[in-house]
Amino acid sequence: MANKIKTKVLSFSQGHHKLVFFCLDASHIWNNFAINRRVEDKDEGYQRTLSPSRVKKIAKYVSGGNTLPLSILVSLEKGKYRLENDFILLNNEPDIGWIIDGQHRVAGAHESKAKVILPVIAFLELNPEEQIRQFVTINKEAKGVPTSLYYDLLKHLPIGTPSERAKERAVDIADTLKQDEESSFFGRIVSITSPQKGELSLATFTKKIAPLVFENRGFLASYSMNEQVKIIDNYYKALKNTFPKYYKDDDSVFFKTTGFGALIRVLTTVFSYCLKIKKGFTVAEIGDILNEVNHFNFDNWKKIGTGNAAEIQAADDLRTELEESLSTESDESRIRL
Template sequence: MKNFHYIDVRQKDHSFKLTSLPAGLLTKIAYASVRRKDEEQGAVQRVLNGTRIAGIKDFALKMGDFPASIVLNWKAGQLSTKDNMIEIPDHENLAQILDGQHRVAGLKAAISENPDVANYLIPVAIYEGLDTANSARIFISINTEQRPAPRSLVFDLYGVMASNLMDPAAVRAGDIVSYLGSEGQPYEGWIKLPNQERQRGGVALSTAVSTIKPLVDDKGMLEQVGITELELQKGVFSNFFCALRSLYGHSWNDRGNAFIYASGFIGAIEFFRSHMFDYCKGKSSFEVNTIMFALDAEETVRILQADVKGLGGTEAANSIRDRLVGAFRPQTTASGFKI
C-alpha cells in the first residue's frame, strides 16, 4: 500500500479524487475495458492504436510533460482515505481507464525502455464504482465537449519549441511551409494559419505540413539523395511550386486555380513524389526551368478548382495528381544537383 495526497472535487452529480501517482504505479493499477468486447460495467473504451502509443512513448522519453489528468473508474471496492491521504494498493488492474488509455500504454512502453519514467508523477482523477451509463457520460463529455486543439495550431506551436523536443520532421516541414507562404513565394497569402479569418481558397497549415512531412522525414526521399539541409529542401519545394506558378502565369492567384486549395497542394506533392522527383534526380537538377520544361504548359494551366468540385478530398487530390501526370513530358540527360 502507498499513500498520496488528494483533494475531493464535486461536479454536479458526481465527485472524484484528484491526486498524482507515479507512472509506474499508474500503469500497474489501470487497465482499459473495451466497449462490446469486455462484459464488465464501465466498459467504454476503444481498441488501442499502436501508432499513437509509439508516439506517446517517444514523447515521454523526450519530454515527459503530462499535465492533463488520466481519468480512472476505481473498481476494487472502496478507496481508503484519511487526513487528505488516499491509499492505493500496489496491485494490477484495479481501475478502469475512462480517459487516457493511450497515454497509460505509451508510458508503460516508455518505462520498459527507460525505468526512470516510472517515477514521473502523473495527475489522476479517480471516480469510484461508476456503472456503464455514467462512465459513458463522462467519456462522451471528454471526447466531444473537451476537444483537442486544432492540428494547425499544434503545428504552429512547434515553431516556438526546441526542435529536439518535438517531431523533427514536422518542425522541418513547418519551416518549409512557412517559407512557401512568405513574401514572393507561391503560397504567399494562401497558407491558412490558426485563428485566421475564414477565406475561400488556401491550404491549412496542418494540411501542408502533413503532406510535406513524409518527404523530409528521417530516411525520406530527399534525405536518400543527400538533400538534407533546410535551405536546400526549401529550394526544392519552392522551385517546384514556382514552376507551376510560372506555367499558370497571372492567373495563379485566381480563386479558380486548383493549386491554391488543399486538394491541389496535396495532388501536386503526390505528383512530385511519384514522378517529378525521380525525373529531377535523373537530370541532377531541381531548378525551376528543369521542372517547367517537363510539363505541358497548356495542360497544366487547365487544372481548375471547378474540375474537382463535388469530389471528396482524396478523390480531388488524386484527380489533380493524375492531371499533372497527363501533363508530364519527361526529357532525357544529366551531373551534381542544381537547386
C-alpha cells in the first residue's frame, strides 16, 4: 500500500472556510475516511447509524451501471494531507478525515465492488464543533435523520437562546438518567435508533422536559441540575413502586410518548402537593401522594389515542383523581390562624 494517494485538486473558499475539490475511488474513501457509525452512549462522533437497506440499494444501483454524480462532503484532519501545486497528497491510512455527508453513497459504491470514482468536496481542518454544525445544517431536512440526534448534538455547540439552553439542559438530564444504573431511565432513552417497547426517544424526553427547566419560566428552573435529575428520577421510582403492574408491562404506557407526556404534565401537581403536605420530594413521600390514586387504571391511556389532545386528556384524568383524593388532606395541612 502506497504511503500517499495523489490526485488533482482545485482549491477554493466559501465564507471563512477553505475547501478543496478532487476525485477519489470509492474504496479509497471507504478505507481512508471515517464513516463513524455513531454508537448509543458513546460520546464521540456524530453520524447516524448506516442503514443496511440503503447501502444495498445503492450497491445494486451502482452495479447496474448507474452513476452517483453528487459530491461526497468530508473534513480533512490536519497533518493527514499536503497540498502540492495542483495536487493533493492524502495519507493512505484510516481516519484521515470524516464523512459529513454521503456516507451511504460511499458504502454502497464500495460494496458494489465496481470501480467508482466519486467527486469529493473537503473542508480543511474543521474542528469537531464545526463538523457537527455542518452535519446538522446539511442533514436537517434529510429523510431518516432522527430528531433525537439533533438534540444529542446540541450540547456540543455554543448555545445561545433560552430555548436552546433549556433543550441542552434536558439533554444533559437525559444523559445522566440513562447512564445511571440505579435510575428508572437506565438504558431506556435512545437518540439514534427508533425506540422499542419500554424505551423513549431523546426527542420525546427533551420536548417534555425542556419547558420544565426553561430559565425564569419552568417550575424546575430554580433548581440545580442534580436536583432536577433527582426530582424526575424520584417521580418515576415512586410510579414504579405505586403502580408496579403498569410499570413492568413490556409495553409500559409510562414509556410511551403519550403516557410520558401526560405524567410529566401531572408532575407539577404531584410536586406541589408533595411539598405542601410532605414538605419534601423523596421517593417515599411521592409514593404517599400517589397511593391516594393507586386504583387508577392506566390501561385506559392505551385506548386514548395519540397526539397532544390525547396527552392533555390523559393528564387531566389523572390530575382530577389526585385533586379529588387529596383535597381534604390538603385543606387540613393549611396553617391554623
